[in-house]
Amino acid sequence: MPRKQRTWFPGAIYHITCRGNRKTPIFHEREDYLYYLYLLRKTNRRHPVNLHAYCLMSNHTHLLLETTVSPPGEAMGYLNTQYAKYINRKYDQVGHVFQGRYGASLIDSMMYLIDVSRYIHQNPVAAMMVCNAEDYEWTSYRHYISMGIDQGVKVKTDYILSQFPSPKQDNYKSFIEGAEYGEIVRRTPVL
Template sequence: MSNSGRLKSQTGMYHVIIKSHSHFNLFEKENDKIKFLRLLKYYQKKFQFSLYCYCLMDNHGHFLINEQNSNISIIFRDVNRMYSNYLHNRYSSYGPSFKNRFKSIPVESDSYLIQLSVYIHNNPRKILRFRNSPEKYQFSSLATYLNLKDDYFKILDTKKILKYFGNTDKMAIANYRQKMELDIT
């Protein structure tokens, strides 16, 4: 069975979802998540795409990106291939690491962009200990949005989304925090 073609975004923005193959977690340890973010940074330099937000869970990951003048298929083909090689070497595993190819959903409106950022940042609420404090989850960009930690990997563009929440950084952060609390999914 062949894969159908990807829907092309008119804005260049996509919600990208990666999922593990059913037999294991995509990210077994924190170091695996760090490795994936380092690979993302490497390919961001190579392909010059913008990353607006992300969340890496144990068996999947969400990303909100703008491919700029690159190609989403090539970006994530390369990131996922390198990460899969890393997993095979680290865990002496073989076979597919990802469930199918990654999924990319075009983001064509500002309202969907905002809704999606909140959805991605609320993902850690699925973990019991982060149910009431998703900003404490280390492998999400939410804490950077709320100015609770620096963007360690220097891969985020938070201004694109925060500009919808206020004219000053302080106002935007407060309004984004409020939106997160209102939109618990």
């Protein structure tokens, strides 16, 4: 039975997830995380996308991707294939690294986009890997709160931050830490 074709149009934004086969780790050491980020940059040169957020957990990944000229399957196919080859070669393994096809949820509203960005950046906290989102190295959260840590991956923060009143980074941080979006907007004086 053929796979259901995913909805795609230029400018579509997706919450993309990829999980290790049988929920096993896909990152074993620091070098693996760095190589995945390198491949993410390389993939973007071949299949341009706007990366709005990411989180690399030990056994899965979250990407918030906006397509530009091609469907997300082209970028994800390249990224996952290259990373699987790397892992299999490095750890002398054979077979699947990822569990099935990547997951892709189409973002259909600004509120959904903002909520997914919080979910992605809070994932290490929810998994009790760190106490604070900014303490986890393998997310785009530090790009949003201007901690100056870059890892070489270009993250398009301006689109999501534009939905927050000034000071944008401070209000985004409050949102990630649990403040309700409506409350942040209400408490900001209109000039």
